[in-house]
Amino acid sequence: MAAPWANTYYACPCSELSAAAPPNVSNGGTPLELPGSFDNGEEGSTFDPHNPRANYSLYPLDNLLYCDECDAIRCPRCWIEEVINWYCPSCMFEVPTSAIKSDGNRCSRNCYNCPLCTSPLTISSVASPRPVEDSLKPSDAARPQESYLLQCQYCDWTSLDVGIQLDRPTKITEQLVRLRKSKDTKTDPISVSNREETFNNLTNFYKEELQGSTESQTPFGNSPYNSPANLARIMSLYGGVSHTALKKSREKPQPMREASSHSQGLLVYTADKSDAEEEILQRLKELGWNGTTTGEQRQMAPVNNDARFLGQLWPVATALRTRRGRRCRSCRQFLTRPDPKMGSIRYKIRLLALNFIPRLSLKPLNAIPPPSNPAFRLTLDDSPQPLLQPFTPLQYVLTIRNPIFEKIKVSLATPDTTPGKVASKVTILCPSFDVGPAGDIWDEALGSSTTTPSAANDGGRKAAMASLTGSTTDTDRQPEAGKIWEKTRNSTSVILEIVPGSLKPPSRIVTLTKQEREEQAPRQDDDRLEIAVYVRVQWETHEEGPEAGLGKRDAERKMPSGEAKVAKELAYWCVLDVGKIADV
Amino acid sequence: MASTSAPAKKPASSSTVPAIKTPCRIHSTAVIADKVQITGPHAVEIGENAVLQPHVKLRAEGGKIIIGKNTTVAEKAIIGFAAGQGEGDIVIGDYVHIDAGTRIEASRIGDGSSIEVNSVIGKGAVVGKDCKVTALNVVNEGEELPDFTVVFCDGQRRIDQTMKDHAEIRTAKRLGQERTVALLQRLIPNVASKWL
Amino acid sequence: MSRPAAAARRTHKGEYIETDTGNKISRKSHIDGKQHIMLGGRTVVMAGVQMRGDLCRVAEKSSDGGAEKEGPTTAIAVGSVDVEIMVQRGTIISTNSVLRPPMRLSRGQMTCYPMRMGDNIFIGPGSHISAASISSHVYIGANCVLSPFCVIKESCKILPNTVVPPHMIVPPGSIVAGRPGRIIGEVGDGWGQGGGGGEGEEWVEGGDLRPLVRSIK
Numbered sequence: 001m002a003a004p005w006a007n008t009y010y011a012c013p014c015s016e017l018s019a020a021a022p023p024n025v026s027n028g029g030t031p032l033e034l035p036g037s038f039d040n041g042e043e044g045s046t047f048d049p050h051n052p053r054a055n056y057s058l059y060p061l062d063n064l065l066y067c068d069e070c071d072a073i074r075c076p077r078c079w080i081e082e083v084i085n086w087y088c089p090s091c092m093f094e095v096p097t098s099a100i101k102s103d104g105n106r107c108s109r110n111c112y113n114c115p116l117c118t119s120p121l122t123i124s125s126v127a128s129p130r131p132v133e134d135s136l137k138p139s140d141a142a143r144p145q146e147s148y149l150l151q152c153q154y155c156d157w158t159s160l161d162v163g164i165q166l167d168r169p170t171k172i173t174e175q176l177v178r179l180r181k182s183k184d185t186k187t188d189p190i191s192v193s194n195r196e197e198t199f200n201n202l203t204n205f206y207k208e209e210l211q212g213s214t215e216s217q218t219p220f221g222n223s224p225y226n227s228p229a230n231l232a233r234i235m236s237l238y239g240g241v242s243h244t245a246l247k248k249s250r251e252k253p254q255p256m257r258e259a260s261s262h263s264q265g266l267l268v269y270t271a272d273k274s275d276a277e278e279e280i281l282q283r284l285k286e287l288g289w290n291g292t293t294t295g296e297q298r299q300m301a302p303v304n305n306d307a308r309f310l311g312q313l314w315p316v317a318t319a320l321r322t323r324r325g326r327r328c329r330s331c332r333q334f335l336t337r338p339d340p341k342m343g344s345i346r347y348k349i350r351l352l353a354l355n356f357i358p359r360l361s362l363k364p365l366n367a368i369p370p371p372s373n374p375a376f377r378l379t380l381d382d383s384p385q386p387l388l389q390p391f392t393p394l395q396y397v398l399t400i401r402n403p404i405f406e407k408i409k410v411s412l413a414t415p416d417t418t419p420g421k422v423a424s425k426v427t428i429l430c431p432s433f434d435v436g437p438a439g440d441i442w443d444e445a446l447g448s449s450t451t452t453p454s455a456a457n458d459g460g461r462k463a464a465m466a467s468l469t470g471s472t473t474d475t476d477r478q479p480e481a482g483k484i485w486e487k488t489r490n491s492t493s494v495i496l497e498i499v500p501g502s503l504k505p506p507s508r509i510v511t512l513t514k515q516e517r518e519e520q521a522p523r524q525d526d527d528r529l530e531i532a533v534y535v536r537v538q539w540e541t542h543e544e545g546p547e548a549g550l551g552k553r554d555a556e557r558k559m560p561s562g563e564a565k566v567a568k569e570l571a572y573w574c575v576l577d578v579g580k581i582a583d584v
Numbered sequence: 585m586a587s588t589s590a591p592a593k594k595p596a597s598s599s600t601v602p603a604i605k606t607p608c609r610i611h612s613t614a615v616i617a618d619k620v621q622i623t624g625p626h627a628v629e630i631g632e633n634a635v636l637q638p639h640v641k642l643r644a645e646g647g648k649i650i651i652g653k654n655t656t657v658a659e660k661a662i663i664g665f666a667a668g669q670g671e672g673d674i675v676i677g678d679y680v681h682i683d684a685g686t687r688i689e690a691s692r693i694g695d696g697s698s699i700e701v702n703s704v705i706g707k708g709a710v711v712g713k714d715c716k717v718t719a720l721n722v723v724n725e726g727e728e729l730p731d732f733t734v735v736f737c738d739g740q741r742r743i744d745q746t747m748k749d750h751a752e753i754r755t756a757k758r759l760g761q762e763r764t765v766a767l768l769q770r771l772i773p774n775v776a777s778k779w780l
Numbered sequence: 781m782s783r784p785a786a787a788a789r790r791t792h793k794g795e796y797i798e799t800d801t802g803n804k805i806s807r808k809s810h811i812d813g814k815q816h817i818m819l820g821g822r823t824v825v826m827a828g829v830q831m832r833g834d835l836c837r838v839a840e841k842s843s844d845g846g847a848e849k850e851g852p853t854t855a856i857a858v859g860s861v862d863v864e865i866m867v868q869r870g871t872i873i874s875t876n877s878v879l880r881p882p883m884r885l886s887r888g889q890m891t892c893y894p895m896r897m898g899d900n901i902f903i904g905p906g907s908h909i910s911a912a913s914i915s916s917h918v919y920i921g922a923n924c925v926l927s928p929f930c931v932i933k934e935s936c937k938i939l940p941n942t943v944v945p946p947h948m949i950v951p952p953g954s955i956v957a958g959r960p961g962r963i964i965g966e967v968g969d970g971w972g973q974g975g976g977g978g979e980g981e982e983w984v985e986g987g988d989l990r991p992l993v994r995s996i997k
Contacts, residue, residue, distance in 0.1 A: 062970030062984070089951040089963065117737055119945035119960045126752055153946035154927070154960045155736040156716055158746040158753070290742065311745070321951060326969070336969045345934045345952050352970040619810070638812055639830060659810075659830050659878060684830075684878050684908055701908045701925045719908075719925040719943045720959060737959055763890035767883065771834055771892075 007577035008360050009058035010353070011047060012075030047573040048419040049530040058575055064353035065335040067328040073353055073572060074328055074335055081324040084340050090120055090318045094342040106301075106317035110172040114152035115297055115304055115313035121150040121159075123169045150315050161311055176315065180303070202265025209256050283309060325349075358400050358410060358435065358537055362576045365395040365479070365495065387582035388529055390502040395479060396578070398428070400535075401491040402435040408539040409434055410492070414531060418501070422581060425499040426531050429481045438490040500529055500581045529578040536571040606644055608779045615769050616776040624664065630776075631655065631678070635768045646671040652678035652695065654758075654765050663688045670707050677713070679761045690723070694731065696757060703735075714747050714754060794997060795827065804996060816864040820899075822993045823867050828876035835881045835892045836864045867897045868916070870989045872996075874905040882910045882928035893929070900972075900989045904940060911944075915952070917972045919985040935971050935986055939964075 048054060057075070065074040072078075086095045088107035099108070112121040125146050148166040150159040159165070163183075166175050259266040284292070293307050301316040325337040337349040388394065402408050411432040417423040479485060479495035486493045503526065542565060606622045611632040620636045622628055624644030630636070631653040640657045642649050643664030650673070657663065661682050664674060670689065677695035682688060683703075690705040694713035699705060703717045706725035713731040717723060721735045732748045735741050746753055796804040801821035809825045811817065813833030825831070864881045873879065883892045895909070898916030903909060904924060911926040915933045921940030926932065931949045938944065939957035950956055955965040972986035983992040 060968065062973060063968030065969060087951070089954075090949050092949065092951065116742075117945075117960050118962055120948050122947050126750075126756060154718060154943075155742075156734050156744050156747065160746045160750060160753075310742070321963075347969070350969055352973055354970050354973060638832075639810060659832065659880070684880060701927075702906075702923070718959075719927065720923070720941065760885055760890070763885060763888075764883065767838070767890040767892070770838060771836065 007362065009575045010061050010064055011057045011573040011575065012059065012064060012073045012078065013572050014075060014078040015057050046415045046419055047532040049532050049575040050420040050525065061354045061359060065326060066351050066353040066356040067331060067333065067335060068351055069331045069333050070328060071568060071570065073357060078329045079326040079335055080329050081326055083322045084325050084338060085323050085342060086320045087323065087342055088318055089321045092343065095320055105320045107320060108173050110170065111318035112150055112172065112315040113318055114155060114157050115300065115316050116157045117152060117155040119152050119154035121152055121315055123148050124151045125169065159315060162314060173317065180314065198265050198267055201263060202259055205259050205264040280308065355403050357570060358402050358408065358535065360533065360535065360574050360576065361399050362396050362578065365397050388500045388579050389582050390500050392500065394498045396496040396498060397485055397493045398496045399491055399493040400435055403438050404539065405437050406539040406541050407434055407437050408537050411536045413534040418531060421526055422501045422503055424501040424529055427497040428494060429479055429497065430484055430494040433484050433492050433494065435492045436490050498578060503527055503581055503583045527581045527583065529581050531576045531578060533574050533576060534571065535574050536569065538567065538569045540565040540567050610776050610779060614776055615772050615774045616779060617772045618775045622779055633765050635765055635772065637772060647673040650675045652676055652680065654678055654761055655680040656764055656768060657682045658684040660685045661688065665689055672708060679758050681761060696754065796997065813864065818863045818866045820868040822870045822990060824872045824993050824996050826873060826875045829873050830878045831865055832880040833864050835883065837892050837894065864892065864894050866894065868899040870899050870993055871897060871901040872989055872992060873903045876905055877903050877907040877909065879909045882912060884929065900987065902989060917986045935967055937967050937985065
């Protein structure tokens with residue numbers, strides 16, 4: 001993965017699955033007895049990254065937000081979205097909400113997409129072929145003979161395929177609506193307007209019928225409870241049924257009339273269209289499967305819902321998109337709020353989880369020597385991740401970076417064998433430690449621009465350099481249990497020992513039943529070694545100052561003891577993707 | 585055309601070129617950019633107003649390569665087989681547009697077709713007239729694409745009805761190709777003489 | 781601004797030629813029409829990259845090129861010529877990609893249009909770029925094809941092997957994938973944030989690419 005921590009996923013503790021804390025850490029703040037592992041006594045209390053439902057609570061860190069009022073991570077499941085503006089992605093034109101309500105969620109300007117492949121259509125002009133006799137007329141020569149068509153530059157579909165030719169390169173929507181109407185009337189014996197009229201008749205008829213039948217039942221025609229359903233509910237609640245109503249209800253309800261004539265909106269299906277059907281069958285035979293539309297093409301726009309053949313597909317108006325703000329589901333404050341001005345990519349409010357929660361990143365302790373040319377390291381395909389060999393102990397450096405301005409106390413916990421079919425052993429050599437506070441943003445910026453690779457005290461950099469140059473300066477150091485591997489201003493690294501398990505189930509003498517064998521069969525991604533780590537962070541904060549990242553917290557919140565420190569705690573599961581286990 | 589017989593300076597590009605010089609017949613109006621590689625023992629014919637852009641490789645290792653009139657071949661396109669990889673002539677028609685990074689091993693590409701970025705036309709394939717193979721698509725070995733075929737999305741094929749039914753669209757496309765050629769002729773310095 | 785080959789500081793015979801503004805140009809890249817290419821500084825052009833600066837707009841004799849402030853100092857003989865490929869700071873163009881200004885008919889003439897790119901763009905290996913413009917903080921995966929005149933706005937992510945169709949406009953913050961490319965999602969609100977950690981691995985997709993530029997030697 002390109003980003004250094006892209007192989008790390010964070011579980012938002014909003015669901016039951018991801019909220020479950022390992023038993024040893026959930027109660028009390030005592031550090032774990034066993035270094036880096038605990039007995040997995042209670043089934044289901046650990047987070048299984050291979051659980052089919054796990055996907056729905058794991059997110060890359062940059063997709064998560066943080067509510068600083070609730071002091072909690074927020075994910076798409078626990079934030080609510082609020083549309084700020086609607087716009088067309090093609091012409092970037094903002095569409096007012098009132099227009100959305102009246103005209104629907106498609107661009108009403110000149111933006112259309114190819115009905116075959118969804119690419120944007122462009123307007124191109126063609127010199128329309130002039131019939132021979134026309135060109136003889138002198139009057140015709142004066143008129144500019146250019147017509148326009150919509151063309152897909154990707155798959156070469158053009159609107160000529162459905163016989164659309166436009167007179168002007170502007171006001172496409174208007175022209176298309178007109179063409180569509182004339183086409184509908186041509187192909188359909190019952191014209192569109194006629195059809196609409198019929199439908200109106202039908203709805204009117206049934207409305208009247210309903211009203212008629214209910215009005216006779218309720219003696220409270222003028223009462224404020226003019227909705228029969230409401231009234232009935234109230235009547236049944238309070239039992240104050242009038243004598244007449246009671247009598248009425250005992251009577252059989254008057255049967256409602258059905259529409260029976262054209263004036264009432266009834267349109268009788270006549271089976272005299274058999275030759276039309278024959279024609280369709282004939283065309284089906286001619287065009288074959290490839291000439292018919294796919295479900296996706298039909299669903300793309302209402303205008304194409306009935307299209308049976310590719311030649312009937314109409315250009316699709318571009319669907320509008322939205323820009324949205326996000327609010328915390330529990331306290332309703334804005335977590336992100338983009339600048340309402342279209343075209344601006346700034347945010348008015350943006351509370352990113354990565355500015356609030358410690359970030360974990362994992363890398364091998366003894367990095368594999370990089371390929372000869374470091375420039376090619378960027379191409380993923382050139383250096384695929386080597387497979388992990390089963391039963392070979394591996395050591396990884398787990399780095400925890402602190403984004404907040406307070407010193408944090410971190411406790412890590414992980415089941416000593418990974419849940420799921422492939423049981424890999426995992427040991428965190430130093431499960432609880434402190435991470436220093438993040439500096440001022442300026443410190444960081446200055447620091448990163450001035451530090452040179454020769455900064456000797458910067459252990460991380462040294463390790464990185466070592467991994468780059470392939471030198472083995474650090475190999476004489478041995479990881480020790482209970483010791484921190486290395487520490488920088490706002491990050492601490494510890495060693496993780498991993499023994500990948502075997503993909504093959506342990507051999508057995510007893511033959512398995514079919515069901516058991518099915519259970520044993522490896523599923524997709526079973527060979528991925530993913531370690532779920534429960535991260536618990538504790539820190540103390542002065543209520544006065546902003547204690548976090550960008551200082552977005554409003555300092556208005558008053559606590560009885562202004563100077564007192566407030567202890568805070570945050571805990572979440574984090575899944576580290578180590579790599580694939582070799583099948584040997 | 586200057587008649588410098590032996591290519592004086594091509595040490596960088598021709599380090600892999602075998603000693604046999606490719607017999608080339610290049611029309612006087614054709615444009616061959618610098619850094620084009622033409623290799624192989626078989627004949628190469630380049631028609632009038634054809635444009636070969638930089639880093640095009642013509643590998644006449646397994647047979648003749650004929651490029652028609654007003655055809656453009658964009659950078660990094662490879663036409664022909666590597667030595668020993670196959671045999672057969674490759675005929676590219678007129679008004680063909682071959683985009684960057686394509687690999688053409690077809691036996692024939694019809695007039696007015698366009699082969700887009702990084703697509704592959706397999707050995708012995710025949711591409712009809714006015715076809716379009718969109719980017720990253722593959723025409724399999726020996727496949728025959730009828731005229732007006734469009735290969736798009738993930739290898740879907742369809743017949744371009746517009747192109748088939750409307751001659752004026754075809755002429756418009758030809759005209760566009762002519763204009764492209766005209767522009768490229770102005771922009772790309774011609775070193776065709778080096779191959780004669 | 782600097783031109784790739786000129787003012788090269790040849791300190792040692794490494795793979796990259798570093799210019800005064802911090803551009804790193806691979807010796808194995810193929811650049812045509814250098815005078816029409818402007819690199820804003822701290823830009824990396826890797827091996828096998830092809831840049832077609834020679835496909836420039838041939839101006840009609842009206843000579844309106846004077847407005848170009850940062851234009852090439854050495855005008856070429858054809859007349860006033862715009863900068864064809866303009867790349868801002870911190871952009872990385874990976875191995876074997878092709879940058880080719882798009883062209884189309886305009887007033888009966890085939891005309892090349894300049895290609896503009898913003899800051900901190902990552903172009904994956906083997907990609908073909910013919911876009912009209914690419915805004916800042918865009919991450920383009922490997923083997924993508926950005927067809928002529930497509931416009932990629934800020935903070936987009938183009939997944940590998942995507943073909944962005946011609947003339948498509950990708951709105952800010954979109955994730956695009958497929959053939960032809962469609963908008964399949966939106967990048968997280970934290971797109972490009974959180975780099976600069978000072979750990980030797982501090983660049984992120986869509987973020988500030990300076991650390992990565994620095995690490996390429």
